[in-house]
Every structure is written in structure tokens, then in C-alpha cells.
Amino acid sequence: MSEFVNQEAKKQEEVVNTLPRIGSPAPQFEAETTHGTIRLEDYKGSWLILFSHPADFTPVCTTEFAAFQEIYPKLKEMNTELLGLSIDSVYSHIAWVRTIEEKLGVKIEFPIIADLNKEVASKYGMIMPEESKTEAVRAVFVIDDKQVVRAVIYYPMSAGRNMEEIVRLIQSLQTSDQHGIATPANWKPGDKVIVPPPGTQEAAEERVNDDNVECIDWFLCKKEVK
Template identity: 55%
Template sequence: MKKHSIVVLLAGSLLSFACAAPEPSARPGGQVLSAAPTCPCPSCPPADCAAKQGQAGTRIPLIGEDAPAFRAQTTRGPIAFPDDYKGRWVILFSHPADFTPVCTTEFMTFATLAPQFAALDCDLVGLSIDSNFSHIAWLRTIAERATFRDMQHVNVTFPLIADVKMDVARKYGMVQPSASSTEAVRAVFFIDPKAKIRAVIYYPLANGRNFQEIKRLLIAMQTSDAHKVATPADWQPGEDVIVPPPNSCGTARQRVEQPQAGDTVVDWFMTFRKLPKEKLKLP
């Protein structure tokens, strides 16, 4: 008898109602990371099936883990990651293919914002499953012919990884066969100066990314690190931040009865504090 489990995701919490023990290595949505993928043809060896489906060696790095290391050829020369970027933030992102319209608008937007990310001590590194020759030709076309909104003659100066063999894409879970086995999805990895994965965003093939949100999240994480605070929903630089909740009954009582000057105490677990823009690192 096949065993099942029902998994419900609610606002950052995971509630699991087990009808029976779950199958090994199963994840919500049917994704299996550590076990061999199910083969539609029973006579096919699991390893062959994994290769056919483009899943061999694929794993999604988790928040808090070390960023997978790799060496690659890019449009700016060879790189050794993360060694070449020690002490800096990195946004590593993938796109489905060169010479495609959505990707072209994304690269024009990211390249235009690149100086703002540099001011935040953050380097940009792109990737797709294309050759370096394709990358170079595409970036030249963007610079010479592409227009989007008020942008034209945009020069992309950050490196773009040529990952024809999908070596890097698989290390970062960028190839997701349910979407495409030959193209990378629109993945965004935020990697901190200690080479730790801090945030991950995935977009579907058909929809372009919100780069203002990517910048906002980077500033929010840097603010949390620098000031030991959290940021509420839809937070923008200059707005109130959240003070971490107290961890004892005594400090909880003190938080309510003797609030710090300038704090807004909604309850013992929810306190807002002003953090003016001039105290933040902004581009």
C-alpha cells in the first residue's frame, strides 16, 4: 500500500498531517533531490533516466549553506567562485537563453542598475546554458540595437557564465525539468561576503524579474546584519524596523513596561524602531 502525507505551507510555517510515513527524500511539490528520479520507462536504469531528464547532479542549495564552488568561463574571462569574490556580496542569477526578449529586458535593466549594486558592495554574475560566443554576440546586439523603455545602447559589464554542459546550473538547481530540461529557470541567489546562501528567488520562464525588489531585499539583509533588526512586510529604506523579540519573561515584561525611547511597542513580541536612511548603506 502506497503511503502518503499531506503538507500545508502557511505563512512561514509548515504543518504536516501524516496519514503514514512519507516516502524517503520526497519534498513538497513532488521534487526529489536525493533519490533517483522515477523513470517513466521501467526498463531504463535510474542513472540513464536521470541523465535523460536533465536531473543528474541537480540540487537546490539551501539558505545558510555554503555557496557551491565552481570554475567557469565568462564574458569577462575565467572565474573561480566564490574565491574571486571574497568579502563581497554576490547576486548569481540565471536566464533561460540568449537572444530572447524577456531576458534582453532583464539584462538591460540589471546592467543599468549595476552601479547601484556596486555601491552596495555587491557584484553581479549571470549565467545561461549558452556558449561564450553566443553570449558575446547577444551582448553586442544589446549594446548596438536593443531598446527598452528609456534604455538603449546598454553595455553589460558584469560577467556572464557560459554553462553549455550545465555544470554550474545543476549545482544551483537552475535546471528544473518540469519547466525545461534544456534551459535554466530565472533563478536569483543572494550570496553574502562569507560565501553563504542568504536568499533564493525563482521566477518562471515567461515572467521577468522585479529588479527593484532584488535591490530592496539586498538592502534589507544588509540592514539586518548591520543593526541586528528585522524588516517588516513591504519595508523600504527609512521606514521603521522590527526589534527582535525578548527571550525571557523578565525581558518581555521590561519591553512593555519600560520601552526604549523612540520605540513603538505593540506588544512584548512586536516592537518597531525608527532607523533613518542616513544610518543605512544606500546606493
């Protein structure tokens, strides 16, 4: 019996520690939110930033929420929605967003999942038991319009996230999809992008002689995209 209990506990721990990988289908869910019941499938056709925070009414999370709201209009222009999550009740979320509006003058327009049973947090590996067994860490899942996980960012509880980087990440992914390219370090829209390296000697020879790209070497060539 005790062996069975141990195995079940191990299984549960594995579930908590598992997170969806880049390129895998985003785990489906239905959840109570500040905007009613929402399913992941409701976002089909839009990009989605699903992010978790440790708890409502905490200082770092409050600054993050105001900052997420600040980038929300820009994200919407990029066909990207925001969906928050913490292991708090919907009433706590409602009280908190009302406080943010009252004290900071910022109206939170995106929904927040009330994940009291940790169902969504467990599916997405948002709980790191070594950090906290009862709160989610600061996870960000970028899910594309086909509901595939495209990027994952994890921050500890003590460090607030960088919104400019999140916007830049979406811009990079969407530009890569549109043009079939990659983006270099610190890339910003308007900067040159990286052309995928050639796979054959012949293609490498052609690449270095291609006037439409700027090459440092055959494997590192850049071009402009519009």
C-alpha cells in the same frame, strides 16, 4: 544492468533538482564567462547576485539584462556584484551583449557564465526539468561576502524579474546583518525595522516599557536605525 542505469538516471535527476538552501555554503565553481575564467572564490569579500536566464536573444531576458545593468552601479555601492548565467556559449553571450548595446544603448558590464555543460546550473538547481530540460529558469541566488547563500528567488520563464525587489532584498539583508534586526513587509531603507522578539517573560516586560522602541505588542516592536 538496467537497474544500475535507472539508479544513475535517478541520481542525475536528483542532482538537477537539488538547490542550495538559505544559510548553506554556496557551491564552489570555476566557469568560462564573458570576462574570462571566474571562480566563485574570486568574489570573497563581496556580495554576489548569481542569476540565471533561459537563453540569449530572447525578449524577456533582453529586458532583464538591460534592467540588471541599470541597477549595477547601485549594487556596486552596496559592495555587491552581478554574475549572469545561461546554457549558451561565450560567443553567443558576446554577440548578445553587443546587440543589447547596439539596439538598446545599454553596455552590459557584468560577466555572464557560458554554462554549456550545465555544471553550475545543476549545482544551483537552476534547471527545472518540468519547465525545460535544456534551459535554466530565472533563478537568483544572493551570496554574501562570506560565500553563504542568503536568499533564493525563482521565477518562471514567462515572468521578468523585479529589480527594485532585488535591490531591496540586498538592502534588507545588509541592514539586518549590521544592526541585528529584521525588516517588515514592504520595508525600504529609512523605514523603521523590527526588533527581535524577546525570549523570556522578563525581557517581554522590559521591552514594552522600553522608550527606545515603538511597540504594538510585546512581540512586535520597531525602532529606527541609521
